[in-house]
Amino acid sequence: MANDIPQRSYSAPCPGCGAPVTFLHAQSTHAVCAYCQSTVVRNGAVLRRLGKMAELFDDHSPLQLQASGIWDGQAFTLIGRLQYRGSNGTWTEWEALLADGSLATLGEDNGSYVFSRPGAAQQALPAAGTLRVGQRVELSGTAYSVASRDQTALIAAAGELPHLPPLGQAFEMVELRSADGEVLSIDHGRQPPLVARGRAVRLEDLQLRGLREAIAKEERARQFACPQCGAPVQVSLASSKTVTCPQCHAVIDLSAGTGGELRHALQDEPLRPLIALGSIGRLQGVDWQVVGFQHRLGRDPEDPDESFGWSEYLLYHAKRGFSFLVDAQDGWSMVAPTTGAPQLSGDGRSASYLGSRYELRERYQAETDYVAGEFYWPVRRGDKTSNSDFAKGRTLLSMERTAHEITWSSGGQLDSATVAQAFKLEGRKDLFQRSDAAPLSAAAGLSRTTIILVVLLVLVIVLVARCDGCDPQRENCSSSGSSYSSRSSGASYGGYTSGGGHK
Incomplete structure (x- = not known):
């Protein structure tokens, strides 16, 4: 040219x-x-x-x-x-x-x-x-x-x-x-x-x-000693502001660089992501690499004793930037922050974006309780946001709010089989299944009575399993033990800002 x-x-x-x-x-x-x-x-x-x-x-x-x-x-x-x-x-x-x-x-x-x-x-x-x-x-x-x-x-x-x-x-x-x-x-x-x-x-x-x-292919990753245990920690993306130690799972703040004193925080009870860090999966025609993982908790502000959990995988592509793959109780979704700002209705019960109207699913307070890998923002355990989730069919819209910023994210639901296939984990596809079940068309040949019996049986099994030692700090369940806490599809839909605009 x-x-x-x-x-x-x-x-x-x-x-x-x-x-x-x-x-x-x-x-x-x-x-x-x-x-x-x-x-x-x-x-x-x-x-x-x-x-x-x-x-x-x-x-x-x-x-x-x-x-x-x-x-x-x-x-x-x-x-x-x-x-x-x-x-x-x-x-x-x-x-x-x-x-x-x-x-x-x-x-x-x-x-x-x-x-x-x-x-x-x-x-x-x-x-x-x-x-x-x-x-x-x-x-x-x-x-x-x-x-x-x-x-x-x-x-x-x-x-x-x-x-x-x-x-x-x-x-x-x-x-x-x-x-x-x-x-x-x-x-x-x-x-x-x-x-x-x-x-x-x-x-x-x-x-x-x-x-x-x-040039980028010739660059070498940064490496330094973990300030907590001394184990070598490698940073693959120089844009990362947070990284976790693979040995002791400490969360290390890189926002001031790696040459000075590194701030860190210990984490207990490390989680093992279903999709391993570093994995590459093809979703929506793009090869994404999993560079970060975080587990989050949601609480209803009107009933703080009720909690539910979900996981978010941070995906990276050199030309597309970052997206989020969200693993929630009732399904998988893939989302990214929006450039425009959807318009909220006066009562906050709906939001309009790009000509579509989304209805409010729920409002809740979100908190990060475990992280692994690398993140482009200074992530910390205990980070809190106020969230509102909206949906129109399988299309999702979410708002996260902090004291300095409001971030909108949009995307859509994914079938569990699609996620397993994308990361070449078909042999473990049963672990990817969530309560969103199969599309309605798959049940077309079943009678209504059979469908009702199957649904009741699944609910009984889920309730019994959740009464038997479910931990809301690590699973998508209710902290009150016997009560079942549902979750809108996609959780926060990724949520955290990736900037854009003037940045």
């Missing part, structure tokens, strides 16, 4: 090391020297050194500087890279130079991508600190929901940059999302605040060239 961006490049020696520093865009004011990491500012034909930029945190992104593609009918080239850190980890923004000479931003956060353009606000923006998560806001005639509000800081940069915020200086970033999938971000680190509008994209659709796939 030819790169026909009509720009004349400008190059000058780096004041730090003398290596050439090139500017492709006339409005770019800053650059980071690829050789000595000096941050330089352009003043006419002269470059001035401002200091040294922190090195980029290697996040195993398939993107790199000078990668090119097509978006919105125009060729583009990635010319700059900015890395930020918020309360839930780090993310990257790429400066993209378009064929018409304008700039856009390709935001990347653990496999989710959003292309956005800066745009002037047509009305006064809410002041910093006045918006709250979940609030409905109307800007320029479009209704948005406040998806996140967080303190953000630049931690590293590379390439050519039209704007360079102060390194390490925190500022407020607010992200709004509309029902039709538009993402609007407000960057309060600039005055006046910068507004950007964007939509989700998939790397496959951008016709990208110059990706770093060959």
Whole structure:
């Protein structure tokens, strides 16, 4: 693919090391020297050194500087890279130079991508600190929901940059999302605040060239000694913020890197995932690798003595990012966070998304009680969220809420046989079966009386088994012992944010 961006490049020696520093865009004011990491500012034909930029945190992104593609009918080239850190980890923004000479931003956060353009606000923006998560806001005639509000800081940069915020200086970033999938971000680190509008994209659709796939294959996993037992711990994905020790099962926080003191927490009674970590399974036409596993508990806020459990497998694909495979009492489901924000009804009993209406299944408080593998967010035992699950047939929609963020996830149910086959575990397919049973069509040849008797027999067996030592901390059952606690299909449907939007 030819790169026909009509720009004349400008190059000058780096004041730090003398290596050439090139500017492709006339409005770019800053650059980071690829050789000595000096941050330089352009003043006419002269470059001035401002200091040294922190090195980029290697996040195993398939993107790199000078990668090119097509978006919105125009060729583009990635010319700059900015890395930020918020309360839930780090993310990257790429400066993209378009064929018409304008700039856009390709935001990347653990496999989710959003292309956005800066745009002037047509009305006064809410002041910093006045918006709250979940609030409905109307800007320029479009209704948005406040998806996140967080303190953000630049931690590293590379390439050519039209704007360079102060390194390490925190500022407020607010992200709004509309029902039709538009993402609007407000960057309060600039005055006046910068507004950007964007939509989700998939790397496959951008016709990208110059990706770093060959480089990624040569990278070696990080390894360090467990701070609890000293056993070697290997980190396969450099974007991971949490990893567990394979020996003592301690949960280790990697958010500050592996070179300093590592915080950790011990876990008792380790669980053995039904699908082994590292397994590769083909679902929805994509080869996914299982990189993380967590067990979660749900409790009805009106009856906290009742609890139920479910498991979530974190799946990874280099170009699709992360998805969640959820193993709940009444079935399997596969989901991913949405870019848009579904619209809740006034009473919260239904939600509308992409033209479909979903009915509320249940509300509950969720808590993480066991983790294994790697996670792209700083996961901790005891993490709590407020959840609402909605459904329309076999299609699922879920909302998770924390103090700083609301995340919507969507997906659908999977047959247990499909999951077993995907991971080549047909020999153990009986272990994958859940109470969602077979499709109704499979029972077409049975009489109604036979079906009722079979259902009653299954219920009796389940009740007896659950009365005989069921542990709600490790199984999908009720903590009150003899009572049966049902669970809406898909549990939280994956739930935890993978960012997107401005990130």
